[in-house]
Each structure stands twice: as structure tokens, then as C-alpha cells.
Amino acid sequence: MNTKEKNNYKKSVCFYFQVHQPLRLTQFNYFNKGNTSGYFKGDLPHTNKFFIEKVGKKSYHPTNNLLLELLAKHKEFKCSFSISGIALEQFEKYDPTLIESFQSLVKTRRVELLSETYYHSLSWIYSKQEFAEQIILHRKKIYKLFKKRPKVFRNTELIYNNELANFIRKMGFDAILAEGWDYYLKSKSPNYVYNAPKFDLHPEDEKIIRNYKIKDRANRKIALLLKNYKLSDDIAFRFSDVNWKEHPLSVEKFVDWVESTDGETINLFMDYETFGEHQWEDSGIFKFLELLPAELIRRGIGFRAPSETVRDFEARDEIDIHNLISWADIERDLSAWLGNKMQRHAADQIYKYEQLVRSAIGTISDKLTKRKLLSTWRKLQTSDHFYYMSTKYWNDGDIHKYFSPYESPYDAYINYMNVVSDFSDKLKQMVSYKSYLKND
Amino acid sequence: MFGWELAPIVYGGLGVVCRSITERLIQSNIRVTYVIPKLPVPIDIPNLNLVNASEIVLDEKMFSKLSINSTLTPYVNNESYTQFVNFLRKNHIGEQNSDVYGMDLFTEVERYSYRARDLVKSADFDVIHCHDWMTFKAGVFAKQISGKPLVVHVHATEYDRSAGNPNPAVLDYERFGLENADKIIAVSNFTKDKIVEKYNIDPSKIRVVHNAIEKNITNSSVRPEMTKQKDEKMVLFLGRLTIAKGADYLLQAAQKVIKIVPEAKFVFVGKGEMIKELIDMSIELGISENIVFTGWLNHEQVDQAYKQADLFVMPSITEPFGLTALEAMRNGTPVLLSRQSGVSEVVQNCLKVDFWDIDAMANKILSVLRYQPLQETLRENGNHDVNHLSWESQTSKIIDLYNELITDEY
Structure with missing residues (x-):
């Protein structure tokens, strides 16, 4: 610049x-x-x-x-x-x-x-x-x-x-x-x-x-x-x-x-x-x-x-924004990504694995495997996955629908959760295998 | 109106739909003369799915009922009809009435149609409206006598009922009605397309009016026999056990799900010619312990079943509409629908699948059982779809159609 x-x-x-x-x-x-x-x-x-x-x-x-x-x-x-x-x-x-x-x-x-x-x-x-x-x-x-x-x-x-x-x-x-x-x-x-x-x-x-x-x-x-x-x-x-x-x-x-x-x-x-x-x-x-x-x-x-x-330009004043806002929808809050139970559950799930992912990485020596594990977990964090699960305007057939590759928010959730549970199975295997080796 | 028993029946959609439409027509100040085939005596025979209809009270000024003694019921085919009549004769049921039933279904339909013709000669009306093939000929006769316009309402075609192996004689009746009708009401675009494709009918003659559902929910303390155990997962099927309803596809999906969730129970409510085959199949698949066949349940028991179910599945091979899906949603039950259904055109807050895709069906069933938030979100939002569809607005589409016909050259 x-x-x-x-x-x-x-x-x-x-x-x-x-x-x-x-x-x-x-x-x-x-x-x-x-x-x-x-x-x-x-x-x-x-x-x-x-x-x-x-x-x-x-x-x-x-x-x-x-x-x-x-x-x-x-x-x-x-x-x-x-x-x-x-x-x-x-x-x-x-x-x-x-x-x-x-x-x-x-x-x-x-x-x-x-x-x-x-x-x-x-x-x-x-x-x-x-x-x-x-x-x-x-x-x-x-x-x-x-x-x-x-x-x-x-x-x-x-x-x-x-x-x-x-x-x-x-x-x-x-x-x-x-x-x-x-x-x-x-x-x-x-x-x-x-x-x-x-x-x-x-x-x-x-x-x-x-x-x-x-x-x-x-x-x-x-x-x-x-x-x-x-x-x-x-x-x-x-x-x-x-x-x-x-x-x-x-x-x-x-x-x-x-x-x-x-x-x-x-x-x-x-x-x-x-x-x-x-x-x-x-x-x-x-x-x-x-x-x-x-x-x-x-x-x-x-x-x-x-x-x-x-x-x-000099700053005019302070703007006090205590609660989280966003630029989405008329609510300008987080409800586009975390508005329903499916969305909150899916997001909770993926972040729940943070400790497991980090401890797994600590035990892996192969750099590529390490990087792949971390990036897979992170790719699952992308906000769009949660956006597709929004039921907020689902009935009005608006913008959320236009951007989604899924037939419905329910299908978006099912697919995401299937991937996350497969990922977590593999992650747990990896961790238990490693701890098994350690204890051996 | 040539319809069927105005009953709150849980054994098939036709009576329920006729009742809802008739009530709304009367509320809109349309006088209805209602012609129905009526059994001379109430009969309840196991395996034949006959119902004692509870009479409903409608304003007499607006509603007159012409009953024709007849053994016709909406879901019989020629075989089950013959079985039924033999049973009646053996047990000397109805003999005190002077009418003699037709020995086979088609003779009876003919007899009914001619009796109906005689009956309506003296009646006064502006539009004729008839429901499904057995009433079509009566409707056409009424049109010939009166010169009034004829509306035929298609709730199912022979291709649906027979799952692709139609009886040619039934097809002839259907074609006769469709060709002679001034307008056709189809219960879905799915059905409209079928009428155009299989019967070669001009699409501009067909109006789609989707079914709706009554809002009132019966709250009952009656507990069904298969009361669910704590922690047990329950998947519900409800419908006639015929090829068209696709219960066998659900059984195949069930096998896959049970491998992962051994405590899952699949409850099949209904009866039909496939029952033996389905029982055998569940044994062959090694899942008979997880499968329950309940036969028909009464109204309260059905509502209880809906409420207890974790998921309602409608796996139909071909389903012109599929009222049970709306019933399930009204009860707050999550729904998995075959895409080969009319109702899937009007509901969003449910899961959909192609009936032949067993893996996808199993995957979705498993997801509802495994992921509680999915079940909860479906429960919360399902009602939105149901509230969206009202018989008031659907009937007003029918009235619009009547008015178009009356103000035309007729």
C-alpha cells in the first residue's frame, strides 16, 4: 500500500x-x-x-x-x-x-x-x-x-x-x-x-x-x-x-x-x-x-x-458494541451460523476436538500427517458449513438456500456430522494407538 | 359430489379428504348433494380394512346425502372385493336388503353407477365433482343427464395403486372419466404429470390442488400396545402394506440401521397383501426382533404412535399425495419422505430420499437416531409446513374452479 x-x-x-x-x-x-x-x-x-x-x-x-x-x-x-x-x-x-x-x-x-x-x-x-x-x-x-x-x-x-x-x-x-x-x-x-x-x-x-x-x-x-x-x-x-x-x-x-x-x-x-x-x-x-x-x-x-x-481522518468518537454483531441478515447477529440447535451442536462438536487434535499432533512425528490432521480439523471450522444448516429463512426460500449445495439444512447437518464423526473416530484411533505405543 | 364415507378414517386418505373439502364447501355456502356407496350394515372384518364410519352432523339445509347400498370401498381391488363379497354371502350379511351385490368389482361399479344415475335425475346442482375411478362413471352419467360440468378429482391413479402393474379394466374407467371431465383436479404435480403422461390428457385441463390437514390434535391418554421402552429408538411406518407403499425398502434400510443401533425398533402400522412377505423378509434379514407389525390401530393409538416415534418414514414407491406425512408433522414427529410423493412438493422441514436408495435412506434414519439436535429441529419446524397448508385455502381453489366452469358456456 x-x-x-x-x-x-x-x-x-x-x-x-x-x-x-x-x-x-x-x-x-x-x-x-x-x-x-x-x-x-x-x-x-x-x-x-x-x-x-x-x-x-x-x-x-x-x-x-x-x-x-x-x-x-x-x-x-x-x-x-x-x-x-x-x-x-x-x-x-x-x-x-x-x-x-x-x-x-x-x-x-x-x-x-x-x-x-x-x-x-x-x-x-x-x-x-x-x-x-x-x-x-x-x-x-x-x-x-x-x-x-x-x-x-x-x-x-x-x-x-x-x-x-x-x-x-x-x-x-x-x-x-x-x-x-x-x-x-x-x-x-x-x-x-x-x-x-x-x-x-x-x-x-x-x-x-x-x-x-x-x-x-x-x-x-x-x-x-x-x-x-x-x-x-x-x-x-x-x-x-x-x-x-x-x-x-x-x-x-x-x-x-x-x-x-x-x-x-x-x-x-x-x-x-x-x-x-x-x-x-x-x-x-x-x-x-x-x-x-x-x-x-x-x-x-x-x-x-x-x-x-x-x-x-481522525477518529470522531468511540462506538460501544458489547454483544457480538455481524453483517448477516436483518438480525446482524450470529443466528445465521448458530441460530438453531443443529448449528450450535455442530460447532460445539468441532471445537470440542481441539484438545484431542493438539495432543494427537504432539505425538505425531511425521510432518505431513501432522499438517493434514490439523488442516482437516480447521477446514471443518469454516463458517459456511454452519450457514448451510440455517433454518431461519428456510421456509421463505431466500438467500440461504441460494448459497447452499444441500437440498435442505437438515441434509447439511447430517453430512457435516457424518464427516465430523468419521474424523473423530480416526482421531481417537490415532491418539489411543499412540498412547498404546507409549505405554508399551 | 360423488365421494366416500365422510369419516375420520385412519386407514387411507380419501375419506378424510372428502370430509374436509365437503365441510369447507358448506362453510362457503355451497350446497352439497353427497352421493356415497354405503354398506347396508356396519361390518368390521379383519384383513379387509373396513371402517365403521362415525356419522358427522352437517347443516341439513346445505347438505343432503344420498346413500346407495353398495359394497364398494375406496381401496379394494378386484381380488379383495371378491373375497369380501364371498365373506358377506357366506355369513348372510346384508341379505335382508333387497340389493344384490355385483359378483366382481366391475359389475358392482356398473351397478353403482346406474343406481347413481337414477338417483341424481331428480337432484338439482351446478357442478358434478367425483373422487377416484369407481365414481367416474356415475359422474359422467350425471353429466350426460344434466348437461352440467364435470370435475374429476384424482387422489390416486391405477398406476399408483398397482405400483406399475395396472388392471386394464380400471384404466378404462379412469380414462373414460378423465376424457369426459371438463376439469381434472390432481392432488399433486406428481399426479398431474402421471395423468398427462399415462392417460394422454391435455395438461391445461388439470388443476393441482394439494391436500391439507385439519389442525385439531386429539389428545388422548390411550396408550398403544407397543409402548416404547426408555432409551428405545422407534421408527414408524403407517400405511397399507402394499407394493406401492414401499415397506420392503424400509426393511432393507432397517437392517443397516440396526447393525449400528441394535436397540432400534421399526414399527409397521397397517395391513395389506404384503404382510406375509414382509414378515418373511424381516426373518431372512435377521432383524425380526426389531420389527413390530401392529395391524391397524385406532385413531388415538395412531396419534400416540406418532408421538412416541423418533422418526416417521414414508418410503412409497409412488404416492400421489401422502397425507400421513402431514399427520406425522402435525404430531411433531420428524419425517423422512420418499421423493416419489406429492406431499414432498409442499413440505420443507423434513428429510427426503429416493425410495430405491437404501443407503441414503439408512443414512438418514441413522442420523435422526444418532443426532438428537436434528430430531429436535425437525420437531420444532415441522409444524410450520403443516400450518402453511390449510383446507380453507385449498378448498377456495376448488371453488374458483367451480366458478370458472359455471361462468363458462355451461
């Missing part, structure tokens, strides 16, 4: 695009385990390879190319990405040209990369140790592929509270992203930089932080960037909705709204698949993105990536 250059715009747009693809599970039937070639292939015809190729073709490749053009055309244009570790892994495996494409974006020095948990997990809720480890794993991956060290953190699905912000601050990050949900803003505008209030962490958590911090001296405060959900969702959710009274959304109209919105930074946070996958090409979404920067610049509105935004 080129932060040296001065940016004179009094108001700017801060783009953050989330890139993530889960490792969907293979159908795992208790009665024909033999047919299973690994848990994470996905199912024919909709294998994980298929998804990467499909989304790559419809969304990632064309949008990356467009952004490259925009970066070349407008020296003011900037944006940021958070790319999950398992998305990167899958790109490397199924479409390495995607890695190259993201690398050329980062090379422009006007595209910032953010930090997140490698496995796009809910680990913050269940294990701080695991949470910190996954952040470091992701950090290493980003450095290896892009030679960048992120300074801004965003948690899975923008799950956030005061405690998390302070954990992240103490790890050494400068800023963190969250949903600009009205209930917590209490009539404050999301369009300024804020700080998270101080929060005393548990001494055990302080210990964990000491092992995983990314710089020696943490900042006194951590800056908070809040998603402008109205303007973000106009693009991400409503753009092609013909029943929306603003449809079709022209660039002029959208920039009118940005212009008439008070504040210094308009934080447009969205899934990167918005372009070409959630909003299809024929909706005009690419044309919209293509024309947006020029129109913003013409009206005197600039661009800042997250690091630059928190550098250039």
Missing part, C-alpha cells in the same frame, strides 16, 4: 471486497464410506473445482480485469480485499491464473490486502488460541503470495465486539472493520472513523496475544471502520432487483446519494462475488463499476483504502 502519497480528497469511498470460497464437503454417507475420496472434494457435478472455475469465469477474472483497467485509468482509484486462506488454496490448486491476477492488482500499490482467519472460521467465539493461530497462518500465506503484511483486520462475516477489537489491537493491528448497524451507532453516522472503547482482556488471552502479536508495541487505540450498509447493499443486494423502486440503479443516481451523504468516508463493504455472480453480468453490474470511479472523481469524491482512511 502506498501510504506516502498525499490524498487531498475531503470525502472518499473505501471499498473492501470479500473473496471467499468454502471447501464444500463431499457427500458422506455412513453406509458407503468407501466411496469417499477425501472430505473436501465437493460433489459431482458441483465439485469445489467446479465452483472455483465457475465463479472465476463469471466474477473474479472479469472483475479483476476491470479493476486493473480502472487502476490504470484513474490514478485516484483504490480498493481493498480480504481473501480467505482456503480461497487462495483453491485458486492455487484449480486456477493459478487467479493468483497471478490478484498479484497484479496488489502490485499497483493501490490495492490493500486485509487480515482474516485463514479458514474463514468462527474461532473467535470458541477458541482464542485457534483464532490467533489462524490469523498468523493467513498472514504467512498473504506474505508468501503477495509479499504484503496486512495492518487492518476483518473477522469472518464482520463478526465483531469490543473485546475482539481489543484483542486485535493488542496483536498489533491498526484498524478493524465492522457493520455500521444503527442500533449500536445510536444516531451516529457510519461515515467517519471511530475507535473501539478499551476492554480488559482475560489474562489467558493476554498470554495468547504475547505469542502471536505482529508488532512489539500495540497502538493505544484501534480505529474502527463501519460499513455503510445502505449504500453497500444497494449494490450488493438490490442492484438487479426489479421490484426495488430505485431499479435500475444508474451511476449518476448512486453518486447523488454518496454526494448527499454526510461524512468523510463512505465504506462500501461487500462480497466480491457481487460482480458477476450475485448480480449477473446482464444486470449491468460491470458497466456500473466501470463508470463509478470517473463519476465520483468528477464530483470531487476520492478513494482511500482502509489504512489510508484511518491515517487521514
Whole structure:
């Protein structure tokens, strides 16, 4: 990120695009385990390879190319990405040209990369140790592929509270992203930089932080960037909705709204698949993105990536968010992943095995086996597995259904639990075999 | 309306559905003349699945019933009919009534149809509505006499009842009714497709009106005979033991499940021609100790069975609708449905499987028994589907259809 250059715009747009693809599970039937070639292939015809190729073709490749053009055309244009570790892994495996494409974006020095948990997990809720480890794993991956060290953190699905912000601050990050949900803003505008209030962490958590911090001296405060959900969702959710009274959304109209919105930074946070996958090409979404920067610049509105935004604008105030929030659904809570008994049980199960996994690893000498065991456990932590089990809007046939590879949330749970119980059987065998050898 | 005994029957869906529709029609101020085949005396014969219908009281101004003494019941086939009539004759049942029953099913259907024709000559009505093949000819006769439009309501086709080995004579009756009908009501898209494909009927003539279920739940303290032991797992099947209902597929899946969960009990409620074969099969599979055949149970016992079950399975090979799935859900029982069923088009909060996929069926049964949160979530959400379907809204679709027919050129 080129932060040296001065940016004179009094108001700017801060783009953050989330890139993530889960490792969907293979159908795992208790009665024909033999047919299973690994848990994470996905199912024919909709294998994980298929998804990467499909989304790559419809969304990632064309949008990356467009952004490259925009970066070349407008020296003011900037944006940021958070790319999950398992998305990167899958790109490397199924479409390495995607890695190259993201690398050329980062090379422009006007595209910032953010930090997140490698496995796009809910680990913050269940294990701080695991949470910190996954952040470091992701950090290493980003450095290896892009030679960048992120300074801004965003948690899975923008799950956030005061405690998390302070954990992240103490790890050494400068800023963190969250949903600009009205209930917590209490009539404050999301369009300024804020700080998270101080929060005393548990001494055990302080210990964990000491092992995983990314710089020696943490900042006194951590800056908070809040998603402008109205303007973000106009693009991400409503753009092609013909029943929306603003449809079709022209660039002029959208920039009118940005212009008439008070504040210094308009934080447009969205899934990167918005372009070409959630909003299809024929909706005009690419044309919209293509024309947006020029129109913003013409009206005197600039661009800042997250690091630059928190550098250039002073924090206005503190936003107190005690309970965990997220950017999902109208509830903006955790109910999309942990709303029903199946979801909570499945998540409890996988994190219950943490100690067993770690002790098994302690006894294994073979590095590859060790790594495979750990990564299998971690791949099962990806939040999408729990999202597929949501019954919240199941009856209304909405968005949850669209994203799920399963016929129903019940089938999602069954398949997940079958995999987890197979994994735990193998894990227990491994541990008891090892202790058997030890005692021998 | 040419229907069937308006009874809260647990032995098959037709009577239940006719009753619910008729009640709602009357509530909507539609006068119903209801023609039914009626046994001259109440008879309860083991193995023949006959029910003493409890009479229901309907507003006399709106409802008149024309009973025709007849030995027809909705689920007989030619063999079981002949068996039945022989039994009646041997025991001199019904002889005091002047009617003579047809020696075989088709003679009886003919006799019924002509008697019905004579009866409706004097009746006044705007639309004729008949339910399943045995009443089709009577319906067509009524149309010929009155010139009024005919609606035939298909709850099952001969292909469903026979699981693919149809009796050609029954097919002829069905085709006759379907071709002469002005409109056809199918209980599901599954059934609509069958009518189009097998009987070559114009799809625009067919309207799909899914069945619903009455909301009231009978709370009873009557305990069924197979009261569940603590910690025992119970999987429930309820239906006629015929090829179409797929009980044999469930037995095969049961064998796999029992290997993992030896305490699982599979309870089969119902009777039918496959009973011996199923018993033999459970012995061959080495699982007879885990299998219970209860025969038919009364209404309260059935509700108890639903409530005790960890899972209700409907493994039908072909199921035009499948009302029992809704009954189970109404009782808060988790449900595993064959995808080859009409009801699977209207319920979401259940598990589904292709009846032939034994591994998948076993996998899902096992999951419900092993993973308590799955069972609980299904229990909690199943009611949503049931509440979604109401006889009020389904009957109003039927009334709309009547109105279209009346305002047409008829």
C-alpha cells in the first residue's frame, strides 16, 4: 500500500471486497464410506473445482480485469480485499491464473490486502488460541503470495465486539472493520472513523496475544471502520432487483446519494462475488463499476483504502458494541451460523476436538500427517458449513438456500456430522494407538 | 359430489379428504348433494380394512346425502372385493336388503353407477365433482343427464395403486372419466404429470390442488400396545402394506440401521397383501426382533404412535399425495419422505430420499437416531409446513374452479 502519497480528497469511498470460497464437503454417507475420496472434494457435478472455475469465469477474472483497467485509468482509484486462506488454496490448486491476477492488482500499490482467519472460521467465539493461530497462518500465506503484511483486520462475516477489537489491537493491528448497524451507532453516522472503547482482556488471552502479536508495541487505540450498509447493499443486494423502486440503479443516481451523504468516508463493504455472480453480468453490474470511479472523481469524491482512511481522518468518537454483531441478515447477529440447535451442536462438536487434535499432533512425528490432521480439523471450522444448516429463512426460500449445495439444512447437518464423526473416530484411533505405543 | 364415507378414517386418505373439502364447501355456502356407496350394515372384518364410519352432523339445509347400498370401498381391488363379497354371502350379511351385490368389482361399479344415475335425475346442482375411478362413471352419467360440468378429482391413479402393474379394466374407467371431465383436479404435480403422461390428457385441463390437514390434535391418554421402552429408538411406518407403499425398502434400510443401533425398533402400522412377505423378509434379514407389525390401530393409538416415534418414514414407491406425512408433522414427529410423493412438493422441514436408495435412506434414519439436535429441529419446524397448508385455502381453489366452469358456456 502506498501510504506516502498525499490524498487531498475531503470525502472518499473505501471499498473492501470479500473473496471467499468454502471447501464444500463431499457427500458422506455412513453406509458407503468407501466411496469417499477425501472430505473436501465437493460433489459431482458441483465439485469445489467446479465452483472455483465457475465463479472465476463469471466474477473474479472479469472483475479483476476491470479493476486493473480502472487502476490504470484513474490514478485516484483504490480498493481493498480480504481473501480467505482456503480461497487462495483453491485458486492455487484449480486456477493459478487467479493468483497471478490478484498479484497484479496488489502490485499497483493501490490495492490493500486485509487480515482474516485463514479458514474463514468462527474461532473467535470458541477458541482464542485457534483464532490467533489462524490469523498468523493467513498472514504467512498473504506474505508468501503477495509479499504484503496486512495492518487492518476483518473477522469472518464482520463478526465483531469490543473485546475482539481489543484483542486485535493488542496483536498489533491498526484498524478493524465492522457493520455500521444503527442500533449500536445510536444516531451516529457510519461515515467517519471511530475507535473501539478499551476492554480488559482475560489474562489467558493476554498470554495468547504475547505469542502471536505482529508488532512489539500495540497502538493505544484501534480505529474502527463501519460499513455503510445502505449504500453497500444497494449494490450488493438490490442492484438487479426489479421490484426495488430505485431499479435500475444508474451511476449518476448512486453518486447523488454518496454526494448527499454526510461524512468523510463512505465504506462500501461487500462480497466480491457481487460482480458477476450475485448480480449477473446482464444486470449491468460491470458497466456500473466501470463508470463509478470517473463519476465520483468528477464530483470531487476520492478513494482511500482502509489504512489510508484511518491515517487521514481522525477518529470522531468511540462506538460501544458489547454483544457480538455481524453483517448477516436483518438480525446482524450470529443466528445465521448458530441460530438453531443443529448449528450450535455442530460447532460445539468441532471445537470440542481441539484438545484431542493438539495432543494427537504432539505425538505425531511425521510432518505431513501432522499438517493434514490439523488442516482437516480447521477446514471443518469454516463458517459456511454452519450457514448451510440455517433454518431461519428456510421456509421463505431466500438467500440461504441460494448459497447452499444441500437440498435442505437438515441434509447439511447430517453430512457435516457424518464427516465430523468419521474424523473423530480416526482421531481417537490415532491418539489411543499412540498412547498404546507409549505405554508399551 | 360423488365421494366416500365422510369419516375420520385412519386407514387411507380419501375419506378424510372428502370430509374436509365437503365441510369447507358448506362453510362457503355451497350446497352439497353427497352421493356415497354405503354398506347396508356396519361390518368390521379383519384383513379387509373396513371402517365403521362415525356419522358427522352437517347443516341439513346445505347438505343432503344420498346413500346407495353398495359394497364398494375406496381401496379394494378386484381380488379383495371378491373375497369380501364371498365373506358377506357366506355369513348372510346384508341379505335382508333387497340389493344384490355385483359378483366382481366391475359389475358392482356398473351397478353403482346406474343406481347413481337414477338417483341424481331428480337432484338439482351446478357442478358434478367425483373422487377416484369407481365414481367416474356415475359422474359422467350425471353429466350426460344434466348437461352440467364435470370435475374429476384424482387422489390416486391405477398406476399408483398397482405400483406399475395396472388392471386394464380400471384404466378404462379412469380414462373414460378423465376424457369426459371438463376439469381434472390432481392432488399433486406428481399426479398431474402421471395423468398427462399415462392417460394422454391435455395438461391445461388439470388443476393441482394439494391436500391439507385439519389442525385439531386429539389428545388422548390411550396408550398403544407397543409402548416404547426408555432409551428405545422407534421408527414408524403407517400405511397399507402394499407394493406401492414401499415397506420392503424400509426393511432393507432397517437392517443397516440396526447393525449400528441394535436397540432400534421399526414399527409397521397397517395391513395389506404384503404382510406375509414382509414378515418373511424381516426373518431372512435377521432383524425380526426389531420389527413390530401392529395391524391397524385406532385413531388415538395412531396419534400416540406418532408421538412416541423418533422418526416417521414414508418410503412409497409412488404416492400421489401422502397425507400421513402431514399427520406425522402435525404430531411433531420428524419425517423422512420418499421423493416419489406429492406431499414432498409442499413440505420443507423434513428429510427426503429416493425410495430405491437404501443407503441414503439408512443414512438418514441413522442420523435422526444418532443426532438428537436434528430430531429436535425437525420437531420444532415441522409444524410450520403443516400450518402453511390449510383446507380453507385449498378448498377456495376448488371453488374458483367451480366458478370458472359455471361462468363458462355451461
